Amino acid sequence: MAKESREKLTDKEIKNLGLRSMFYQTGFNFEKMQAGSFGWCLLPGLEKIYGKDSPEVGKAITTYGLDFINTEQHAASFLMGLVLSMEENGSDRQLIKSMKTGLFGSLAGIGDAIFWFTLLPISGSIAASLCGQNLLIGPVFFIAFWILMALSRVLFLKAGYRLGSNAIEMLTSNVKELTKAAGILGVMVVGAMIPSYVSFSFPEDLTLFGTVGVQSIFDSIIPNLLPALFVGLLYYIFKKKQVGIVALILGIIVFSVLMSLLGIM
Amino acid sequence: MSITLFQGILLAVIIFLLAWDARWECFFMFHPIVVCTVTGLVLGDVKLGLQAAAITELSYLGLSTVGGTVPPNALMAGLMTVVLAYKGGLSAEAALGLSLPFALLMQWIVIACQSLFSGFNVKLEEAAAKNDMKAYRFYVFLPEIILTLLYALVAFLSTYALQNVISDFVNSFPEFVSHGFEIAGGLLPAVGLALLLKVMLKKENVAYLIIGFLLMSVLDLGNVLPVALFAVALALIGFMRDKNTTVEEETDDGEGI
Numbered sequence: 001m002a003k004e005s006r007e008k009l010t011d012k013e014i015k016n017l018g019l020r021s022m023f024y025q026t027g028f029n030f031e032k033m034q035a036g037s038f039g040w041c042l043l044p045g046l047e048k049i050y051g052k053d054s055p056e057v058g059k060a061i062t063t064y065g066l067d068f069i070n071t072e073q074h075a076a077s078f079l080m081g082l083v084l085s086m087e088e089n090g091s092d093r094q095l096i097k098s099m100k101t102g103l104f105g106s107l108a109g110i111g112d113a114i115f116w117f118t119l120l121p122i123s124g125s126i127a128a129s130l131c132g133q134n135l136l137i138g139p140v141f142f143i144a145f146w147i148l149m150a151l152s153r154v155l156f157l158k159a160g161y162r163l164g165s166n167a168i169e170m171l172t173s174n175v176k177e178l179t180k181a182a183g184i185l186g187v188m189v190v191g192a193m194i195p196s197y198v199s200f201s202f203p204e205d206l207t208l209f210g211t212v213g214v215q216s217i218f219d220s221i222i223p224n225l226l227p228a229l230f231v232g233l234l235y236y237i238f239k240k241k242q243v244g245i246v247a248l249i250l251g252i253i254v255f256s257v258l259m260s261l262l263g264i265m
Numbered sequence: 266m267s268i269t270l271f272q273g274i275l276l277a278v279i280i281f282l283l284a285w286d287a288r289w290e291c292f293f294m295f296h297p298i299v300v301c302t303v304t305g306l307v308l309g310d311v312k313l314g315l316q317a318a319a320i321t322e323l324s325y326l327g328l329s330t331v332g333g334t335v336p337p338n339a340l341m342a343g344l345m346t347v348v349l350a351y352k353g354g355l356s357a358e359a360a361l362g363l364s365l366p367f368a369l370l371m372q373w374i375v376i377a378c379q380s381l382f383s384g385f386n387v388k389l390e391e392a393a394a395k396n397d398m399k400a401y402r403f404y405v406f407l408p409e410i411i412l413t414l415l416y417a418l419v420a421f422l423s424t425y426a427l428q429n430v431i432s433d434f435v436n437s438f439p440e441f442v443s444h445g446f447e448i449a450g451g452l453l454p455a456v457g458l459a460l461l462l463k464v465m466l467k468k469e470n471v472a473y474l475i476i477g478f479l480l481m482s483v484l485d486l487g488n489v490l491p492v493a494l495f496a497v498a499l500a501l502i503g504f505m506r507d508k509n510t511t512v513e514e515e516t517d518d519g520e521g522i
Contacts, residue, residue: 029380036404128320183465
């Protein structure tokens with residue numbers, strides 16, 4: 001891919017992209033979670049880099065805006081900056097994609113720890129105690145605080161963008177090795193996400209011959225065997241069979257309700 | 266005290282707007298702190314709103330959507346705690362418990378929608394393939410518009426029109442349906458992950474997939490960060506090895522006959 005000159009995105013455009021990333025997570029669904037909105041947030045940046053209606057925009061969206069992603073919002077803004085910066089420099093798309101996939105889970109861990117598990121409980125309990133004393137300053141403080149946190153996404157996107165431009169040279173000179181390394185990172189994180197996101201288990205009181213718990217049989221082999229097998233089955237279906245995704249999703253929903261009706265799950 | 270049609274509509278509009286924030290999880294105005302206060306303002310009883318805000322917030326503060334799970338709906342809980350206390354002349358504490366069916370109803374609607382909305386991913390793929398960014402934008406937002414309107418509808422019906430009916434309906438709802446959707450919520454992420462693997466998984470990578478899965482399964486980790494760092498370490502080892510081999514090969518070529 002030809003190297004494009006940098007600095008296509010101005011400071012103002014980066015700021016606007018940061019503000020746009022406040023609307024991240026629009027269109028959330030269980031299958032791919034935040035995939036669509038990640039692409040949506042990148043769109044103006046990609047259109048600036050390649051020009052409106054350029055086929056490259058569609059290709060970039062195909063690469064970044066259709067795959068499973070679930071991360072904390074500020075982490076997402078950071079990733080967008082990183083992706084745009086690398087994209088602008090004409091880095092290999094598969095490499096960028098592997099980076100994105102490999103990073104979002106761990107960045108989510110950091111972001112959740114800061115925003116969801118620290119700042120939210122603290123700000124919420126302070127505001128609640130003020131409300132308990134009938135002070136309107138409680139909700140006002142809460143609103144002001146979180147508007148600031150929302151605006152801070154601009155900084156996160158900027159940081160990602162800057163980091164991307166510094167890392168570019170190193171990245172482009174070792175594409176083959178790096179793609180392989182990023183593949184390792186990405187696949188291993190996906191492996192780790194299976195037990196954290198997919199839950200497939202039988203209730204404890206479901207027993208075989210009235211004695212052995214069905215779930216305990218699976219657990220005694222290795223924990224989370226069923227989620228792994230389920231992902232494996234779906235992978236096999238996608239690789240070898242021509243099954244529509246919608247049909248598959250509906251099938252899973254029907255299966256779930258049926259299992260629930262029969263009391264098996 | 267009863268709620269006027271105007272108040273019902275106003276509350277529905279407010280819930281519609283806050284529902285967008287609940288979906289974005291951006292300004293956190295969907296939290297009971299804000300919802301209860303605003304509802305109190307609309308009903309003309311700010312003190313009740315603040316009292317409800319304090320106790321409802323503390324009950325729902327620990328519930329989060331981290332990791333893609335869906336807890337009972339805090340937005341509806343905040344709204345209905347104030348509304349039920351106002352209508353029935355109850356304390357905020359008593360109303361909090363009664364608001365649970367409404368929070369559960371909205372939770373089920375959200376889970377059902379998030380499952381069904383997976384179907385829109387196909388539309389996104391088509392739009393991207395055709396380079397039709399207008400359609401792509403449209404299908405990112407369409408599900409959200411549907412869901413936020415549902416929020417508004419439930420809010421209007423619960424506050425103004427059908428409060429008792431809804432409460433009874435929720436209590437009589439066959440448990441297997443809602444539980445079924447909970448199960449589906451746990452299974453559907455597998456589709457997204459399998460699709461990722463379809464692209465990323467190569468023979469040389471399979472070992473790392475297994476390592477990542479086992480580490481996360483066996484170790485009791487709160488998030489995937491430690492596994493990811495381990496993955497970085499392994500990737501780095503691989504990277505260094507590959508790089509050195511390339512250099513050696515180049516040197517060999519130079520020394521060749």
